[in-house]
Amino acid sequence: MKRFLEKLVEGALLLSGSITSITILLIVIFLFKEASGLFNSPVIEEGYVLGLNKANPVKDLNSYQIKQIFDGEITNWDEVGGKEEPIEVVRLSDLTKYYTEEELGASFENIPSKASELTSKHAGIILFLPKEYIAKNFNGTLLNHETLRPGDFFGGKEWYPTASPSAQYGLLPLLLGTIWVSLGAILLSLPFGIAVAVYLAEIASMRVRNFLKPLIELLAGIPSVVYGFFGLVVIVPFLQESFKLPVGETALAGSIVLAIMALPTIITVAEDAMRTVPRATKEASLALGATQWQTIYRVIIPYAKSGITSAAVLGIGRAIGETMAVLMVTGNAAVIPHTLLEPVRTIPATIAAELGEASAGSGHYQALFALGCILFLITMVISISIEFISKKKYN
Amino acid sequence: MTPIINTNNSDRKKRWSQAIAFTIFKLMSYSVVAILILILGFIVSKGIGVISWDFLTKAPEEGMTKGGIFPAIVGTLYLVLGSSLFSFPVGIMSGIYMNEYAAGSKIATFIRIMTNNLSGVPSVVFGLFGMALFVNTMGFGDSILAGSLTLGLLSLPLVIRTTEESLKAIDFSYREGSLALGATKLQTIRKVILPMALPNIITGLILSIGRVSGETAPILFTVAAYFLPKLPTGIFDQVMALPYHLYVITTSGTDIEASRGIAYGTALVLIFIVLLVNILANVLRNYFSKKVKTN
Incomplete structure (x- = not known):
């Protein structure tokens, strides 16, 4: 009985001793688990897409390039590997510059078709719209499958998590x-x-x-x-x-x-x-x-x-x-x-x-x-x- | 004769360079004291006028610009208590295991390395971890329980190290004497070793309380509340806490200038806790070391 008690106490002591090691292990697991989704998260705001003209050879923009384009720091497609063509940034609110409110419809039901039309007409356009405003037969290229790349985090020069459309998580x-x-x-x-x-x-x-x-x-x-x-x-x-x-x-x-x-x-x-x-x-x-x-x-x-x-x-x-x-x-x-x-x-x-x-x-x-x-x-x-x-x- | 003159010359030079170096070291050492006095003096002189019975026993009023810090004091008390309930038993048991059962073994070395690693982990990482594990995964929410466990883990390495060192200081002959009289290992630890080591262990525990009461980053996302109208009623409630209170009213209060006075008072209360804890630890240490000597 006494021997058993001694062993029991020793076991309890060993268990206490192992708590710091367990904690370290748990810290590693939880920190990395919560962080692991980072490189699966979209480059641009959730629920939005970027649309380009079909003729535009650019198929791929990283997070920092998107930010610079929307900040007006990059103004020509040749800076991001495209043709010599000025970039035309169009957000949802900019549509009224191209169409009257009647044309967009009273409850904006015409936005999908107009957005598609606009994209096909303007060679240098980059369109930033919520997904629901993109028509099924959208006449352009969509850049919506992009996820954040390790380079965007480890090599990113800006930390600006509230930037729209592309939050910057530069380390x-x-x-x-x-x-x-x-x-x-x-x-x-x-x-x-x-x-x-x-x-x-x-x-x-x-x-x-x-x-x-x-x-x-x-x-x-x-x-x-x-x-x-x-x-x-x-x-x-x-x-x-x-x-x-x-x-x-x-x-x-x-x-x-x-x-x-x-x-x-x-x-x-x-x-x-x-x-x-x-x-x-x-x-x-x-x-x-x-x-x-x-x-x-x-x-x-x-x-x-x-x-x-x-x-x-x-x-x-x-x-x-x-x-x-x-x-x-x-x-x-x-x-x-x-x-x-x-x-x-x-x-x-x-x-x-x-x-x-x-x-x-x-x-x-x-x-x-x-x-x-x-x-x-x-x-x-x-x-x-x-x-x-x-x-x-x-x- | 020339060499002798040279020696005299270099002797003087040696003495001079020593005098200069020692003076510089002395000045630098006392400037550290000056820094401490500057910090303490500044906060005491600005904060002493704010402290009153009402300040210590009333809740904040008018967007933290008036009233007292009672809920924050109570919150910090709960957190200290909660974290101690976790870290003291676990830490002491862990220290006993390392020194009495596994001393010198690979397991002890491994535990020691892990404990050192844990003590090097920044407090904000504890905050992240506490939020991910206790608040979200285990579903405690922002609560005293989550905050106490996070703080308890943070102070664990300190408790373990203190216990281990206190036990190590006890001469081996006491253990052998007890075992030779037929006591079991457990009896030896309980009746002989622990009572002897207790004063030093208690000193370490008091110091760890001081550390826990001042930590902010670990409680930011696990328990701390900006303002609560009533005191907590259970372990799943949020609390206000002194260090967090000081942080919010100096950086993001509704009226930072108007709450400056409260901030000085809060800082003074925090300093007072630290002073109290240090004095208590030193007094205990001196008292027991004298007692041991006279024995």
């Missing part, structure tokens, strides 16, 4: 925004973090250390939304004033806030690494006549190099995944940034800001889950590389 501006903000943060906080770690591990007296450590722990405990709030009411106006910017919500503001948030992680990990330097190694250096400072930068820092690298990588990981603070201070403009003084939007901020308004199962929803997958993969790579770095040290 690049968000990925670059994330990288800019995180790199800025780590460049600011790494020198600081290492300096503080050296000070705590090698220079400060026990008393000073006992005073500083809890404060740094406190810094780690402050919620990210409070950092975001502080950034919004203090750092953002400060940057706007000192750089004479139109808006203070910039990548730099995000970097500064993230740098402060990443500091405790970097300090703690780097300090721990420096503490593992064997006393004998230190004493040997000092006995050879090296000063304490020479010992630090010739012996201790090189010895703790892998730990310091882990600290940097962990700091980057925290910065990349941080959501609320960044969402509140970076201005959230989904454009590819050129300087740190422009508004940017990061991957986590995009998910947090937009998931509420994306209806479940829509292309937008799936695209946000795809962003989640990207974020998850990045952090997995970071976790695994830390595992690798710290293992290398012991070999």
Whole structure:
């Protein structure tokens, strides 16, 4: 009976132990499941079709080309592989420019036939209509089977989920925004973090250390939304004033806030690494006549190099995944940034800001889950590389 | 004689460069303290005037520009409680398994790697996952249950790590002594090891409460509500929560300027929770470490 109980408890403990692994597995399954529909979702709005003139050799437009055509950025078919012919964009509301309201019918019953007639007459036309207005004997080419391609997501230069007729789910501006903000943060906080770690591990007296450590722990405990709030009411106006910017919500503001948030992680990990330097190694250096400072930068820092690298990588990981603070201070403009003084939007901020308004199962929803997958993969790579770095040290 | 002069020269240079480097490090370290004081000082000075008994016990009024934050405090309390009910038992059991049953084995290494991975997953990904699994697939909807489970999973790695480290710190001789007296493994853990490790474990649990109470991204899509006229009555209700409240009234309230005061007050309450949790953890740590020494 007793033995049985022991085994039962051990089983329960093992089950608890496996929950983190199960969670990781479930995260992978659910994230990828929800995101998987993205490349099966239509390029243009659900229920709509694009119609071209029969003679038009263009049979295939990608998401970005469609957007540029409807924004008037592409005005000639030869830019998308067709003949030299000006593009004529016709939406449902534009039909009244070609036909009077009587011709279209009192309850628009003539739209299908008129749309078909219009398409056959105009060589450069691109027609964007709901499916129900397309006649059975439509006299033109329909581009309605297109689905979003991986290139539209991974190589897309614009994130504009509400664009009509073709929503833009380009990863690049968000990925670059994330990288800019995180790199800025780590460049600011790494020198600081290492300096503080050296000070705590090698220079400060026990008393000073006992005073500083809890404060740094406190810094780690402050919620990210409070950092975001502080950034919004203090750092953002400060940057706007000192750089004479139109808006203070910039990548730099995000970097500064993230740098402060990443500091405790970097300090703690780097300090721990420096503490593992064997006393004998230190004493040997000092006995050879090296000063304490020479010992630090010739012996201790090189010895703790892998730990310091882990600290940097962990700091980057925290910065990349941080959501609320960044969402509140970076201005959230989904454009590819050129300087740190422009508004940017990061991957986590995009998910947090937009998931509420994306209806479940829509292309937008799936695209946000795809962003989640990207974020998850990045952090997995970071976790695994830390595992690798710290293992290398012991070999 | 020349070499000796050279040595003296380089000696002085060495001492100088050390003095300069150490001063810089010291200044940088204290500027971190300055940053902390700046943040705390700013929020305390702006928020202290807002805090009153009414602010803490009344519901928001007039589109969040007046009134208090009582529902948000209650909501955060429920979420902390709910997530703890999940993460504490599971985390502690998991830590016990790793240190007492599987120490050094492949399984323990695997669990440790997975736990580290999980702790690296960004909070917004937990939010996505919680929404997909608890809210949609399991059909809990936006509810305390879904939010608590999501937060519980998020804090699980912290609880596991704390438990494991607390257990690891206990000398092996205690286990051997207990086993030698004829106690079973389970009895040893329950009567000897756990009581000894408990203070450290509790310290870790308190810190994890601090973390959970400030998380925003995981509750955005699993439980948090912008405004609720009444308090929740069951685990399938939505709640308001402090961090989410601070986020919405600073970024998307009906009148952002007018609700600034409320925002400072909310931020101060959040900071206060963090301070309380940290002080409590430190006091406990010091108290128990002294107790152990005198024993």
